[in-house]
Amino acid sequence: MTTHIRLGLYGAAALAVATTTTMAQDAPSIELLHWWDGASGEAVQTMRGLFEEKGGTWKDTTVSGEGASAMATLRARALAGNPPGAVVLKGPDIQEWGSHGFLRDINAIAETEGWNDLLAPTIQGAMQYDGAYVAFPVTVHRNNWMYTSVKALDAVGAEPPTTWEEFNAVATKMQDAGIIPVALGGQKWQEITLFEAVGLGMGVDWYRDAFVNLDDTALNAPEMQATLEQLRTMMGWVDSASPGRDYEQTAAMMLAGEAGFQFMGDWELGALAQQDAEVGVDFLCLVTPNNQGDPAFLLNADSIALFNTEDANELAGQESFARIGMSETFQTAFNKVKGSIPPRSDIDLADFHTCQQKSAEDLVAASDAGNVVLSMGHSMAVPGNVRGAIMDAVSEYMNTDMSPDDGAEAIRTAIEITR
């Protein structure tokens, strides 16, 4: 896209805004409801900075606690009739809120800004309700990373494992050397992240059938058994202080070489950067082991949905926010901090982190091979109640000595009663 065209687009957009929103042009305001704290919280600062640069008033509503509390706040405020102007919403939640008529149609902006040319078709679809854009994407996270401690790997003199068999061999060596092989923080969302990585490694298509499409045959397939058996083995390699530990603290153990492998999405890069860790020196970003060869991409995209409002300042703020959110400047800055890759496909990643560049390459390869899977555990694939029930069952399995058979049955029951 040339500068000329871009200028033209901006002009058209300005015109569109001038005609659609009346008055109050001088005081655009936005309230963003989100649950990003820690390293991701810093990424929100860049968003805020850009918005305020354009003369807007930023209102930040952070609700700590992995999104659950944020959703409680959103639901209560929607019922009370004053939802925030912008909310971090994902996957099926966008459809759900759209179907209740809460989301603002921003097709006009999407058209003038040419979003269809900038976004991959799968992402376009996820941002639309009933054929119209109601949200815009800000990140593409990859969840199936295995952050590996260089110290721990060197201590046992092992090569980075690529299959589960190799992984188990290295882990056993670490165990013998007094290193905690699996660095896990025992919080439900971290547990489901590990579960997904293991399941995906047992077969990409199987995992998609079972946990995205909730297909009965797949849920009864031998891969289910294999996944749970591998998980059982791995839980034996987790230290006893795991329950409740934040992922950042867990990352510190991995960096120090006290622990070997941490299964986590690429927002981990933010936490690692805060601890001054360097790739290749302190840690490696490896793709999680898989038994079928082709690397898969477990996709988890953050997006921001805009809620209907009648306030002229907010309407103006939303439009300004949407354009900023999709701008090259913002997407570059934001994703650098978040550890993810920009949803816009036209951004040059030359000065991004090596791990992020790898992520972008793998996304292309995985798309070609049909190996992109939406993350169930991170609210991209199934309704919230189904996801929650699966997480309960998985967490229960991981924290007890339930047999793989019983575990599989518990997961199937969980899906059955919520469907």
Added chain:
Amino acid sequence: MTFSTSEQAAAPRRRPRLDSRVTERLVIGLSLTPAFIITLIGTFIFLGWTVLMSMTDSTLFPSTDFVGLEGYWQIWKYPRWQVAAGNLFTFGPIYMLVCGVIGIGMAIAIDQNVRGENIFRAIYLYPMAVSFVVAGTIWRWILNPGTGVEALVQGMGFESFVFDWITRKDRAIYTVIIAQVWQHAGFVMALVLAGLRTVNRDIINAAMIDGAPTHTIYRRVILPSIAPIFVAVFFILSQWALKTYDIILALTGGGPGIATDVPSIFVRDMMFNRGEIALASVASVYMLLLLFTLMAIYKSYQVIARRRTKQ
């Protein structure tokens, strides 16, 4: 302070003028209107809303499509609800017992004319003043094996010392008891102490003259005379046990796994996180039924006690 009823002779009643009585009624009516509206909405309409929702197919938003009582047996298929309900019945009684015994013990101990009574009382009572976020944060540090007691004792050279209850599925619920007792025992003490201070001295003196030892006097004379306080304590502790929520959220978040789940956490999670309003309402109604049972027990105790005093 006490109000003596015997000293003031009741004045002969004269009938106030009619119009002033009408205005007075109006004033009383008006003065009770806020309470009436608040109670009607805050208690009964909301209660009705919950019962109504429990019989609908509401998911993400309230719906009015009725499905009857189906949810009431459907809920028992949820392993989490089973764990949550089970926890209430193991956690609840132990918490109440420990809290009651420590609270009563502290009250009796303080009642022995101890020096520095004010200081002890303030120390025992202050945890009531702090919020669950505060209590949860503090106890999480103390109980966590990496930062707390275990690390401390190991650091002193006792390498094999282990205190990792908070991370153990079968023990984590007891750490909730440790923290919750810490927060509530002082209030039990305050209630019982208040009761002890109302006991008629003459009765005690009479027992003293009979030469009974202190512990006998407590067992036979003092404690029985404040039985209503124990009932109040029992009741307050039981509804606290049922409402337990904040401290678990801050301490364990319901984990490890679902080991420290309780009904009120289940309700909140289903209602907000999962978009299962109907299911959450069913769980709420079960909690309410348990409360009604407790209240019925309390009420019948009161009736019996009143009858006994009349005799």
Added chain:
Amino acid sequence: MSDSSAATAAVSDGTLGEVMGRLVLYALLVLLGVYFILPLAIVVITSLREQGEILRNGVLSWPEEVSARAWREAMFNSCVGTDCRGMAPYFWNSVKMVVPATATSTILGAITGYALTKFKFPGSEFFFAATIFGIFLPAQLFLLPTAQMLGWLGATNIWGLVIIHNLYGLAFTTLFFRNYYVQIPDEIVAAARIDGAGFFAIFRRIVLPLSPPIIVVVVIWQFTHIWNEFLYGATFTTGTDLPITAALYAVTGPKGGIRDYGVEAAAVIIAALPTLLVYVAAGKYFVRGLTAGSLKG
């Protein structure tokens, strides 16, 4: 009512057994005191230590050097979301909410309790029972209907929270006042009525002057509960209007990198300070007020 112990008379002068008994008693009191005071002590000590020292020696350890860094940081620089002005502004948010909410719910409870005891009417007992029923309901169950109500009222702001705290506080305040006023002899009120005093005149001249002990109890109770409330405060406030409990939850929640235990500890104390001071300063009156009859009924 005197403060004297029920067992005053039971204490006799020192035989050996008596002395031993006293020793055991004090040992027990001190031991329990340690259990109760230790958590607070740990937090206070931690808030005065340097971060490097905490990481080196562990969270439970004696300070090598006393530093006020964590306090400054928590008060003025710690971040809640993207707002890094420390806890101070949130402290004021809570003050702005807790003062009107405590005042209104106390006044309402006093008037209601007074009317229900001194101006009984058919059904007043039932009215009382219905009012205090709310005590037993876990408030978090009612978040959604409350939201709907506040939407209709158009009050999703600090006044909405004041309404909420009246909604869930009235049951307690009414119970306390009613049980206290029951003990004021009806004859006093009857005599005043004969002299022509009206509803509010009697309240002002006779009932209110007798009320300070129970007002202390109710104000302490409401103040601590409203100050410490989290769920409603966090749900119905936006942006930088969060109450201090929600801000504290954000400060002590997950953080990038290594936890700053010192700042968390200081934040914990800042959030708890007002209620702690109230309990320490007025705890004696709290127990006395309870003694004065708020238990019966």
